[in-house]
Amino acid sequence: MRETVHRHLGKVLTGAALAAAGTAAMVAVTLPGTAGADDSGGAGGGARAARQAGQDPDAAPPGVVERAPAEQKQGTGRDPLTDDELGRVEKIAAAGRLSATARDVDGDRGPQRLSVDLAEPEAAEADDPDAPRRADVTFYDYENDTLVTRTVNLKTGKVERTGTQRGVQPPPSRAENAEAARILIAHPLGAGLKADYKDATGRELTSPDQLELSGGIYEASPGAQPAVLDKCGVHRCVRLFSKVRNGPWIDTRDLVIDLSARKAAALDRG
CATH class of the missing domain: 3.10.450.40 (Nuclear Transport Factor 2; Chain: A,)
Known part of the structure; x- marks a missing residue:
């Protein structure tokens, strides 16, 4: 995919640069008073014609974007992994x-x-x-x-x-955020999320693919959450930050999804 994108950009930008150069050349040829420049001024006539055409005779030629080199299969030293x-x-x-x-x-x-x-x-x-x-x-x-x-x-x-x-919980991956949203959408606690989504878009929310998702790990503290979430920290639990694609945020911060137990619960907002 990376190679395809670079190749495409290279073609487009190169074509644009060539088109710009071709247009400038045409202006230089067709501007009044430049047709006899070489006859009257010798070597300097070309420079005068270029100045009349708005060009700098000493300017570098238009740049060209070349295709990015193919990525090697093996990196070296501290290079990022290929x-x-x-x-x-x-x-x-x-x-x-x-x-x-x-x-x-x-x-x-x-x-x-x-x-x-x-x-x-x-x-x-x-x-x-x-x-x-x-x-x-x-x-x-x-x-x-x-x-x-x-x-x-x-x-x-x-x-x-x-x-x-055990008991060590790095940030959730994209796949885990999507699964947390899938569990929430199917859970009674997801009713508010689905209602807000319909208000914002006029459509039903049926899949995590309809949302832009990020998430954070939730770890239980004594007495700070419903009993169903007491194992969070040993279990992998996620709080979601949900956004309609190309639309508004929907507040789901008080909802926690226990991915290990596949359950959801609401935190006390107070």
Whole structure:
């Protein structure tokens, strides 16, 4: 997709630049008084004609936007991970027992991917220009509410270490925000959201795709929420910020969706 976009822009901008250059050349030829410039002024006639046409004879030629170079499959050093590397390390990290036993936010087999980041080099490799590149791939396993981080060596294609944590909740992914909205739309507490959406658009709200969504993690505090949300923090719970596509915001901040239990509850506004 990236290559296609760059190629298209290159064609459009190059065509525009050429059209502009062609128009300027036509003006220079057809302006009155320039037809005999070369005969009367020798080498200087061309410069006078250019000045009469509004051109700077010493100006650089119009710029041309060239196609961006193709992205390499392998990055080097501290370069950002390439698309090829991102796809490869995710498959490597999710393989094996994790892919068979873990569950994602939809309840399907396999863990929920949260992030893929270039890992920091080992302490002994800090000054080594040939140090292997590694990626930290972070998943959430909804089967047992566990955060799983796997470090993959990009050179060997092997998982070098695996870390697991419970009660640690990174920000929700786009897929998790969408699933939280799907649960809310189907829940009685989503009635207000659906009514506000219809008031704003005249249409029924039936899918998260109709909203622009962002979300934050909610963690329970003693006595601060309904009992149904007391496990938030161990469970993965999300507060949604909802917006009609190309339209107004809809206030859903007091609603919390427990993605682990697939339940929703309202916080006390007071």
